[in-house]
Amino acid sequence: MKANSWERTSQENSLETANTLVMNSANLQEEHNEQQHPKVKSFCSVRYGMAIMLHLCHLTFSAQGQSMSIAIIAMVKHTNQSNYSNISTEGYPDTTTDTEIPVYEWSPEIQGFLLSVSIIGMLITTIPSGYFAGVLGGKKIAGLSLLISSVLNLLIPLAADYGLSYLVFVKIVQGLMQGVGLGASPAFWPKWAPPLERTKLSTISLTGFTTGNFIGVLIGGFLCEYPGWPSIFYIFGGIGCVFCILWFSLVYDDPLNHPFISDNEKGYIISSMVEQVNSPSWSLPFKAIIKALPFWAIIVPTICRFWLVSNLTTSLPTLLDNMFDLNFKKNGFLSALPLITSWITMTVGSHIADFLLSKKVLKVIRVRKLFTFLGMLPPSLFILAMPYLGDIITLIFLILAMSMSGLCYSGFIIGPLDIAPRYTGFLMGLETVSTLISALISPIVTGLFIKQDAATGWKNVFFLSSAINFLGMVFYLIFGQADIQDWAKEERITHF
Incomplete structure (x- = not known):
């Protein structure tokens, strides 16, 4: 009995010693990584620049999504009628020109459908795009979706003039593209965000939706009055197209391939996520x-x-x-x-x-x-x-x-x-x-x-x-x- 007790005590002491050595080794490795790759301050780091780019991407998506909900107040002449597709023969005049801005006779049901049809498109593509972006990277997927959404935003006034069916088609495709962008954007952070900075970086990115809603709600009503509701779609669509140039120039899927990142920051990001498992894979344990x-x-x-x-x-x-x-x-x-x-x-x-x-x-x-x-x-x-x-x-x-x-x-x-x-x-x-x-x-x-x-x-x-x-x-x-x-x-x- 004493021998067994001594063996158990010896084993426990050995395990405790081994655990201590492992912890000390891990601490030494962590200190070594910090010394070899010191933390780069946020205001001059590429990873925070990536967060700002994603913020602006989400801002653009959000502002484009708000465009219809703000503009439809000025687009509709008689909300209590049920004519689904006729354009009103009366327009309301622009305050600065002699041209007339078209006004449509859409029932409340049609208005509600136009406001929700983009959401239906987003429901279809958000999950698949998140899966593919996790494997292939989010740069091209999110960038192309933003470009297509922006071009479609520019076409909404023209589609409305052609008829309700054309407008619905444009809004559905735009919703599909916005869903692709929303699903692809989170794929950057497993490779870009050190564990102790995940909350800040992801929040900087996600607050773009709030900023876009704020800008859309704040200035949308004024744009409807001057120069008119089509300007909402032209402004936010044009901004999206210009931003895509910056996106494809400055955004990269991971720090290893970014041309402007310093060696210190690259080493800091990679070493901070050594224990994280982020390798892409087609497998999905659904x-x-x-x-x-x-x-x-x-x-x-x-x-x-x-x-x-x-x-x-x-x-x-x-x-x-x-x-x-x-x-x-x-x-x-x-x-x-x-x-x-x-x-x-x-x-x-x-x-x-x-x-x-x-x-x-x-x-x-x-x-x-x-x-x-x-x-x-x-x-x-x-x-x-x-x-x-x-x-x-x-x-x-x-x-x-x-x-x-x-x-x-x-x-x-x-x-x-x-x-x-x-x-x-x-x-x-x-x-x-x-x-x-x-x-x-x-x-x-x-x-x-x-x-x-x-x-x-x-x-x-x-x-x-x-x-x-x-x-x-x-x-x-x-x-x-x-x-x-x-x-x-x-x-x-x-x-x-």
């Missing part, structure tokens, strides 16, 4: 992904959060008009205000999150759950209280709800980069599709609530949005993880 709770811990709160956000953004002009009786210019400014405050919150939150990780104050999963909690609980409470408050306080709470929700970008939204960097493009494609499904369904439910009685309907909309958002938060707090999953690791073949 069954394992579907069965994984950490995957659903990202998808479920994505749907729940965007249900609330979609109601606040899509329905906000109508809400402001019903509650505050605001004119179009003031409505446009107030609709844009929550977007810029959200941008600030997302940016500040990402820096705080990466600071907590770099200083080892909290583990990755603790940071993700903290920011998910802060990004979902306060908005649920704000929305729940809105029906019982005065006009000004209600507006303040609405802005606070939108702003706090932006903290989720440092929480569960970045989850695919944590649990499966190898399949980030595909998983974020699924995440994007989840938001699109929410964006399609939530306005329909909102319309059903407010159809009979606006006051009671809005109250029910707030209650439902608050409850759904809260349940999404609880689901992530219980099941969320931040460790690389077994199905996302490199398979190693052992020879016997």
Whole structure:
């Protein structure tokens, strides 16, 4: 017995010594990497330049997507008629020229279809493009999709003049291209973002959608008045075409092939991701992904959060008009205000999150759950209280709800980069599709609530949005993880 006890003690001591040696070796290797490849400051780094380029790409996509939702207010002459395709014989005059800008007689059903048809196209292509970009790289896929989308944006006024069927066709193809771009853009970060900078870099990229929405909402109403609604499509389409020149010149799939990156920064990025498995592969463990709770811990709160956000953004002009009786210019400014405050919150939150990780104050999963909690609980409470408050306080709470929700970008939204960097493009494609499904369904439910009685309907909309958002938060707090999953690791073949 004593001999066995001595053997067990000896084995335990040997294991402890081995573990200590491994840890010391890892620490020495890490220190060696840091000395050999010192961290390059963000303001002069190519990786942050990549984040800005992706920000501008998303901004352009978002502004083009907003073009129709803003312009359709000026495009439609009689919203209460059901003539589906006729052009009104009356135009409204341009304030500076003698030309007349066409106005169309589209029913509310046709208007709703035109606003949603692009989303249908995006649903089709987002997931496949994320998969292919993860294997082939995102530069050409995202760049070509942006170029085609921009050209189609320029053609929308002409297509509307030719007839409704031509306009629908252009919008469907544009939606397909936008879905390709959205699915391809996350594929850059497994190769470009060091683990301790993932939150900042990905958030800089993703805030482009918020910036694009802000610009579209803020200036869209003024462009409709001067020089007219076609200018919205020409301006954002032209900007997209010009930006594509910069995209193909400055964007590269990985730091190894970028011509302007320094050796220090290249070494820093590569050495920081030595333990990450990012090698592209055509294999896709779809069954394992579907069965994984950490995957659903990202998808479920994505749907729940965007249900609330979609109601606040899509329905906000109508809400402001019903509650505050605001004119179009003031409505446009107030609709844009929550977007810029959200941008600030997302940016500040990402820096705080990466600071907590770099200083080892909290583990990755603790940071993700903290920011998910802060990004979902306060908005649920704000929305729940809105029906019982005065006009000004209600507006303040609405802005606070939108702003706090932006903290989720440092929480569960970045989850695919944590649990499966190898399949980030595909998983974020699924995440994007989840938001699109929410964006399609939530306005329909909102319309059903407010159809009979606006006051009671809005109250029910707030209650439902608050409850759904809260349940999404609880689901992530219980099941969320931040460790690389077994199905996302490199398979190693052992020879016997």
